[in-house]
């Protein structure tokens with residue numbers, strides 16, 4: 001059996017570096033799993049942490065907005081006064097550190113999606129909107145520094161104006177406005193405070209847009225992760241409360257400036273190069289990042305296909321598709337059923353989770369050629385069934401095990417041996433639970449299902465849905481009559497081979513203590529009875 | 537991993553995250569100007585004279601124009617570039633020829649330049665030419681003691697008599 005394990009995108013040398021870096025990242029994630037559990041692992045919930053930091057900033061920002069005086073003279077005074085009050089100081093500091101945290105998690109989120117190769121094909125939308133979010137994130141953060149009205153604000157405003165003056169816009173000089181106090185009018189502060197509300201709200205709109213093409217986006221970290229994050233922000237705010245510098249002095253440059261490197265690094269960067277060089281760098285970085293989904297070479301996989309004769313429009317594929325790539329429409333072909341599924345090819349990432357969700361995807365059906373309601377042409381269920389039958393027929397020794405693996409997770413194929421057959425799927429979510437039942441009735445003593453680490457499915461929900469289907473809490477259920485001691489689920493990331501091997505050994509030992517499956521001998525001579533599955 | 541160890545590791549990682557947030561939120565400090573330097577900011581916006589003098593149209597030229605356009609003087613819209621030279625202690629510090637803004641080059645010439653200088657007492661001489669002949673019609677000088685970190689703004693305002701040294 002040859003299964004192409006899809007490599008990360010890119011040319012040969014860059015691909016090697018890319019994959020090595022991804023593996024290093026994966027190892028860090030696994031180490032963090034051991035400490036936090038998958039649920040509380042910050043590396044697995046970076047986007048959700050981004051949302052959390054945004055809400056924290058919104059909440060603390062509301063308070064700051066109430067006490068802030070948006071006038072030339074009041075801005076500095078009102079913010080400085082905040083730091084003198086215990087509560088004000090904490091709120092101000094949490095607002096600032098949450099903004100810094102937002103940059104950190106967003107940067108890591110970008111790197112993670114990049115390394116995991118989760119930006120090509122249908123995913124271009126999340127990627128490109130993500131790139132645009134960076135601009136809004138920085139415009140929001142830097143604008144926040146201007147409101148403080150201290151020397152840091154003066155420095156940042158001047159540097160930003162110098163930067164924009166390098167654009168051949170209108171031949172105006174913005175920086176001239178920041179060379180003396182006379183230009184810092186009340187209206188200017190009113191404008192700044194308006195911008196610091198309008199831009200972050202646009203950022204929020206962008207964040208909403210960013211997750212439009214994924215279903216059930218993970219936007220809320222687990223309670224443990226939230227608590228840990230809050231505690232960190234508050235502890236930091238108590239230990240190192242944020243304070244203002246002195247009010248602006250237009251006759252002097254502060255000798256040293258305590259720069260917030262998360263946001264304001266662009267000013268020293270411009271200082272070390274030039275305004276034009278900074279423009280070139282950021283525009284180039286933006287364009288290259290935004291064009292990345294089209295710059296890397298990836299093989300285009302066929303998308304899911306619906307077979308109208310076997311689809312009754314039950315909607316399970318629609319419910320399970322992690323990318324909203326399946327819709328159910330009213331039927332017009334006069335066949336039975338409430339509707340008909342339709343695949344939106346531009347949204348489909350070719351994971352096959354829909355095939356695993358389809359109630360027609362059962363190997364027990366007595367049709368000669370297994371055709372299901374929705375299927376992947378590159379690895380159809382019919383092919384999976386015949387592979388499974390061949391594998392089972394070839395198993396020797398005891399106990400006999402069948403492993404359903406996942407192309408994206410730890411490579412199960414290396415586990416193959418005379419008593420162990422392996423079938424690798426596009427995603428573990430492509431597995432209809434009835435295949436487990438079928439394998440156990442066809443001579444396997446045990447079935448092990450594996451896929452990406454918990455909360456780490458390359459296709460977002462595949463492993464979760466599979467676990468739920470096997471546990472009987474998500475359609476299609478693994479039948480209750482299936483002996484659960486003969487089924488094992490193990491999540492193992494690509495770099496977690498040791499865990500998978502250990503789990504297989506463990507399972508094998510457990511199976512040894514069970515009597516051989518009853519159907520084994522019968523199965524040698526006779527195929528299991530396939531039954532027609534009624535649709536609807 | 538046992539529970540106590542797990543919690544300890546969690547705390548350690550949260551502390552590391554908090555420390556990174558707190559540290560890079562204001563350190564390392566940035567040295568905007570070396571300690572022994574002061575800053576001269578040359579900054580002005582000035583509309584120069586037209587690129588060439590106005591000219592009287594000949595009667596034939598006037599006849600060719602539409603009746604409502606028959607204005608005697610033909611003045612160019614384009615302005616001359618502004619040339620500025622700054623000297624410090626008799627040595628050239630900066631010089632620039634600034635083109636007027638606008639597609640028709642009829643706007644003001646704008647210049648902004650940061651010029652870090654060694655702190656101390658300096659004599660500055662500034663010259664500006666804003667006509668087609670390139671003659672430096674405005675010349676000023678000033679001797680100023682610039683302490684480290686101090687800023688001197690050299691502005692230009694023709695209405696106020698030319699260069700202004702603000703410090």
Ligand code: HEM
Pocket residue numbers: 046047048050051106109110113118119123126127128129130131133134137207210211214216217218219458459460
């Ligand atoms: C404001 C900052 C951002 C926030 C709050 C944010 C949040 C999120 C969230 C919640 C998800 C859904 C995760 C899931 O449930 O699987 C997501 C997905 C994604 N994000 Fe972001 N994101 C941000 C910035 C970025 C940036 C800068 C990039 C990269 C340029 C990016 C790239 C992606 C991609 C490619 C996905 C889709 C992953 C997939 O299809 O499986 N995001 N983001």
